[in-house]
Amino acid sequence: xxxxxxxxxxxxxxxxxxxxxxxxxxxxxxxxxxxxxxxxxxxxxxxxxxxxxxxxxxxxxxxxxxxxxxxxxxxxxxxxxxxxxxxxxxxxxxxxxxxxxxxxxxxxxxxxxxxxxxxxxxxxxxxxxxxxxxxxxxxxxxxxxxxxxxxxxxxxxxxxxxxxxxxxxxxxxxxxxxxxxxxxxxxxxxxxxxxxxxxxxxxxxxxxxxxxxxxxxxxxxxxxxxxxxxxxxxxxxxxxxxxxxxxxxxxxxxxxxxxxxxxxxxxxxxxxxxxxxxxxxxxxxxxxxxxxxxxxxxxxxxxxxxxxxxxxxxxxxxxxxxxxxxxxxxxxxxxxxxxxxxxxxxxxxxxxxxxxxxxxxxxxxxxxxxxxxxxxxxxxxxxxxxxxxxxxxxxxxxxxxxxxxxxxxxxxxxxxxxx
Numbered sequence: 001x002x003x004x005x006x007x008x009x010x011x012x013x014x015x016x017x018x019x020x021x022x023x024x025x026x027x028x029x030x031x032x033x034x035x036x037x038x039x040x041x042x043x044x045x046x047x048x049x050x051x052x053x054x055x056x057x058x059x060x061x062x063x064x065x066x067x068x069x070x071x072x073x074x075x076x077x078x079x080x081x082x083x084x085x086x087x088x089x090x091x092x093x094x095x096x097x098x099x100x101x102x103x104x105x106x107x108x109x110x111x112x113x114x115x116x117x118x119x120x121x122x123x124x125x126x127x128x129x130x131x132x133x134x135x136x137x138x139x140x141x142x143x144x145x146x147x148x149x150x151x152x153x154x155x156x157x158x159x160x161x162x163x164x165x166x167x168x169x170x171x172x173x174x175x176x177x178x179x180x181x182x183x184x185x186x187x188x189x190x191x192x193x194x195x196x197x198x199x200x201x202x203x204x205x206x207x208x209x210x211x212x213x214x215x216x217x218x219x220x221x222x223x224x225x226x227x228x229x230x231x232x233x234x235x236x237x238x239x240x241x242x243x244x245x246x247x248x249x250x251x252x253x254x255x256x257x258x259x260x261x262x263x264x265x266x267x268x269x270x271x272x273x274x275x276x277x278x279x280x281x282x283x284x285x286x287x288x289x290x291x292x293x294x295x296x297x298x299x300x301x302x303x304x305x306x307x308x309x310x311x312x313x314x315x316x317x318x319x320x321x322x323x324x325x326x327x328x329x330x331x332x333x334x335x336x337x338x339x340x341x342x343x344x345x346x347x348x349x350x351x352x353x354x355x356x357x358x359x360x361x362x363x364x365x366x367x368x369x370x371x372x373x374x375x376x377x378x379x380x381x382x383x384x385x386x387x388x389x390x391x392x393x394x395x396x397x398x399x400x401x402x403x404x405x406x407x408x409x410x411x412x413x414x415x416x417x418x419x
Contacts, residue, residue: 002408008058009401012039015061016394023387031071031104031348032380034387038063068339071103071381073373079308080107080115083378086370088333091139091361092121092349100349101334101342101359103378115142119347125316125329126363134330136363142316142329144308149320151195153272154299158258158279159202161186161292163216165240165285167206174205174231176221181205184290190222191299192271198222200276205231212238214285220262222274228262236285245280257281300324310374314364333369334359 016037026032042057073083082090082105089101100121107115107123115123122141126134167183174181182203190200200222207215217231230248237243245253245260253260258279266273276297303322310316314331336342341355352359364372 003405005056005058006401006404006408008042008060009404010398012037012059012061013394013398013401016397017391019064020387020390020394023382024384024391026348027380027382027384027387029104029348029380030106030377031102032382033069033071033103034067034380034382036065036067037061038065066340066342066344067381069381071379073376073378075376077375079310079374080109081105081375081377082107082310082331083373083376084333084364084370085373088335088362088364088369089350091124091332091334091359092117093124093139093141094119094121098351099359100345100347100351102347102349104348106377109144113144113146115144117347121347121349124332125314126332127329128327132327134363136361139332139361140329142331144328145318145326146305148305149303149322149324149326151191151193151302151322152298152300153193153274154190154276154297156277156279157188157190157297158282158294159186159188159292160282160294161284162287162290163204163206163234163236163283163285164288164290165214165236166288169206169208174203174217174219176201176203176219176226182219186292186295188295188297190274190276190297191301192267192269192274194267194269194271195301196267196269196271197301198267198274204234207233213243216285218262222265225265227265232260232262234280234283240285242280242283242285253280310372312365312371312373314372330363331372332361333364333372334361335367335369336360 019035019037023034039059040062042060073085084103089103090105092100092102107117110116110120124139125142126136127138127140129135163184170181170183172181182205184204185201187199187201190198192198200220203219205217207217214236216234218234219231220227228248232248233246234242235244242257245257247253247260248263258281260278260280261275264273264275300322303320303324305318306321307319308316309319310331314333316328316331318326318328336352336359337357338355341353341357342350343353345351362369364370
C-alpha cells in the first residue's frame, strides 16, 4: 500500500513541477496566464462507504487552474500591437474557420494586408455600415487599405478678420495690380474636385460711410483670374458689427450672413466649376488695424496613407496625409461567464468549451469588456519569485515521497530476511 501511495505522491509532485516549469518557461510570453496545480486526496470506497480507519490511497491531480489576473502592459510603439486593459479576449479565425481567443495582441499584416498574428490567424472586427455605425451581429477579417484618400472640392469657407474703421476710400477704380486702389487683401488655399490647390485672393475696398453704416466692396481672384466683376458688398453698423452682405448682382445673403458667394470659377485643370460659400458673419470693423484671425475651408487634396491608429474603443482607422481618416472596423472583444472553463491551446490561445459557456461578443469598454490600448502588449502575469518557491516545494515533495519508497523497501527487505 505504501508503495502506491508514495508513487501517487511522486506523480503529483512531477505534475506540479511540470506546471511550474511551464510557467517559468513562459514568464516572458506575451499574454500568457500562469497556471496552478490543484490536488485531492484519494480514498478507497466500497459499498459500505469509507472505513473510519482508512488511511487513504494517496493523491491525484484534479485540475490545472488558470490565473487570469491582468498582466503589466508594456508600450512598444507599434500601432498594431494591442493590449486589453480589463476583461476580454481578442477573437481570431484561421483559414479553416476555427475560432480562437487570445490576450496576446502582437499583430502584423500579411501579403494581402490582412491583420494576422504570428500563426497567420486573422483578427476579427465588426464591419462598418453605410450609416457610419458598426454591424455588431457579424465578424470579419480586418484588412488595411493602401488606397489613396479621394479629394474633396472646397464648397464653404469661413473668414474671420477685422477691417480698419478709419480707412479712407481709394480715389480710383479697383485694380488688383494697383495697391492704391484697394485697402486690404488676404489669401487662402482652396481645392477643386480633382484635389488641385488654388490660391484665392480677396481684396477689400472701402466705400461710403453714412448714417452709422460703413460699406466695403470685396473682389475675389483665383489664381489671378477675376471671379466677380461686380463687387460683393459688406456693411458694418456703428458698433463695428457686420449688418448685411450683398452678393454680386444685388442679391442679399441669407439672414445669418454666412452664405455669401463671389460667383463660380472654372479651373483649368478639368475639374468641376467651383462656387464657394463664404461665411463673413464673424468679421468686424474696429479700430485702425487690419487683422486676419482665421481662414478655414472644407476642401482637401488627395491623401496617401500615413498610418493606422486604434482607439480605446477598438475603432481601427486609416489616417491620410490630407488630414482625413477612414474607419476600417471595430475590434471585437469576447468575454466568458467562466474563464476557468476555457481550454488552453497553442500560440497562447484558448478555445471555448461547455464549461466556459458561450462567448459573448462585445465592444471594448462596454458590457464588462476592457479597453484596448494600441502600441502596447500585455506581459505574462507569471510571478517568477513565486514560481521558484513552488519549484522548491515540489522538489521537496518529490524527495519526501521518494524517501517513503526507500523506507518501505527497507521494511519489506527486513521482513524477507527474517529467518
